Amino acid sequence: MDRPQARTGSPAVTPAARGDVAVIGGGMVGLASALQLQRRGRTVTLIDPGDPLGRASYGNAGVISRGSIFPVAGPGLISKLPGYGLGRSVAVRVNYRSLPRMAGWVRHFLAACNEASWLAAAEALDPLVRTALDHHMALADELGTRHHYRQTGFLRLYRQSGSLASAKRERSVLARFGIEAEPLDAAGIAALEPGLADRYAEGLHFTQSASVDDPGAIVAALYAAFTASAGHIAAHVTDIRPTNDDVELTIGGETHRFAQVVVAAGVHSASLARALGDRIPLVGERGYHRLAPWTGNARLTRPIYDVSGGFVASPMAGGARILSGVELALPDAPADESQIATVLADAARSLPVDADAAGPVWMGSRPSTPDSLPVIGFSRASRSVVYAFGHGHIGFANGPATGLAVAALLAGETPDFPIKPFSPQRF
Template sequence: MQSAIVLGGGMIGVSAALHLQRRGWSVTLIDRREPGQETSYGNAGMIQAEAVRPYPMPRDFATLLKIATGRTNDVHYSLTSLHRHVEPLLRYWWHSAPKRHREASEAWARLIAYATSEHDILIRKAHADNLIRRAGYRLLHRDPAALELAIKTAEENRRDFGVNFRVLSGSELAKAEPLLRDDLPGAIHWLDTWTVSDPGALVGSYADLFQRLGGHILLGDAQTLQQTSSGWSVQTDDGAIDAANVVVTLGPWSPDLLQKFGYRIPLVRKRGYHMHYSGGATLDIPLVDTARGYAMGPMARGIRITTGAELTAPDAPATPVQLASAEASARELLDLGGRVEPEPWYGTRPCTPDMLPVLGPAPRHRGLWMNFGHGHQGFTLGPATGRLLAEMMSGETPSIDPAPYRPERF
């Protein structure tokens, strides 16, 4: 029986472990915390079938000037930490040129095409359907001209990739969400996206399924990873665990581990915040306020507001200025009620400069595999990239061409 250690208990790691297990592998999942408690816990709770194009870096001077002068809530940065981000940001800017972004979108869309179908298999096997709503989400625009431009982009995505949407006028939006302010221009309702009432619980349910089927989950330190004569070894609370293969699915911490084996993989590390609110109005489905750079949606603990990207040091204290701005903007739209938690949650999204995940075998170490760097879509893409990775590791013909995601491109 083939054996593997999967390092990282987020959506990416748990999904990879399940796909290997389905193919008869003996798999041990190792993390420093229980599954689903890091980046996979703190997101907008959407499995985004419509996200067929990765997020490019703005290249027009006006938008970059807004970011630089702090006049947009999409991006916030710490000036003292900016030097950490300069090199990956320059690469990100280069890859965001129209031609290169189109090429990335083609590779990205091939993964997104499997997102809901691969989740659906795991949702049913994990008996987690109570966490899922298959009703899409709405992209709100406060400016009529911005709405018209967004409709044109949506029509392009429908033409090129087959995604489904509906345009809501202001009156239709008010009818669909009667507790919202009723003087808004309208919204795009993306119909194929699924939403999750508790993202951490969904990862936990997948992890429970993995254990029910015979998998092992242990607490341990990924930094203790060592190559041995027969494969790989990691120290856990239960002692050393050995396997012929190891999969690095540590999200933003992956490059730190891989660096000691000679791999230098750049990441744009984007911190995000969230907070729950209860006691006020409710939403039918999630709403993304594009002009103000945040998302909000109904969750088990109340309405969750999720922010855009903060560029800061990994160990920097919380500076939730984007959350404060998003909360104020949301209160313009509806009665949020009060904060549920005393302090906001925050975590880091691992984004590669070319906007594609790092997926495949390490070029210089037998049995070392990588699966990380999904940007804002790790929660969406975990089961899809987990399947592709397991196919590669098992010697199967991959469901899609894995070449665009190969680690050696860096």
């Protein structure tokens, strides 16, 4: 059997050798955790099999949203579920063959569709989300990536007049947390984004939000900073077993032992947690995108979310990244490109882009819990294993803060934000 090899320039890890810390997962959360542990003097090995371009941390909208404190499950969602199930909303697709294996997740999701859970999730997420931009800027200064960031805010756009009334409750909660969401009429939208077609009657400008023009470049810079003096095993972890003194990982059929382990493997984290006795409902909220080149001289200056169209458009290097809504599916389910095809054609009516010249379809799975709260904390099986996954739509934005929390936990310290609501044992 072939032995997993460390990449060139990285220290090799031999079977049955006892290492210091292993981080399973090379997305934003895993890399940020690995880097923060490394800066505390730990010897860290990254274990990740995949292509970085295939991860949700690469293919997202690149938005660091101050307003992302609300769960997907909410008090008004139950009435919309029949339409979602029948495919009447372009924003949500369901892979029916995946549903039987998602039954546990669906049950917890439906239980969270109420006012009390919605408000509790906002209370829990705000301390994490409010520092996201500060942590990104600190890393950007260290990594030399500040030029990728734009602090121009984020727009949520409505095509029908009177739509803002439906967001009244949300806006009152946002205001309670000091989150700015400035209302806009059609003239205000045009003043901010003159390149948009005249399709939008109202909107909200989240002025404290920021975005990046190349999420993959941020992830690549983190990876380069970490691997300059650390190992990377390009393989799958197929089993995890805590012992009295350490944690054993099966990697490529061979046993490796580590003093501590971080599980940050995105949608694949639930199977590792299950091996440790933690049954955590997790599904992949699939997203698709295509990069459409600009036409003429018009541009977007900030990301937009078209509520009726069910798409996000984010200005990136080379054009606008058009992102679809959600497809609930298991990671191994076949791709369904119908959703991105529909929203790209619609987005081309709003944006100065050439849909016919758009790049290839990208697909990735956001690791999502039914209550939209990440899983951050110790496994029930061992305090040598920390979980850091399930961030859903906010993993890219909140990866740096989560990495700091992981490093604090493994050092026996208290993280900077409350993690009790994110406990792996809450389900």
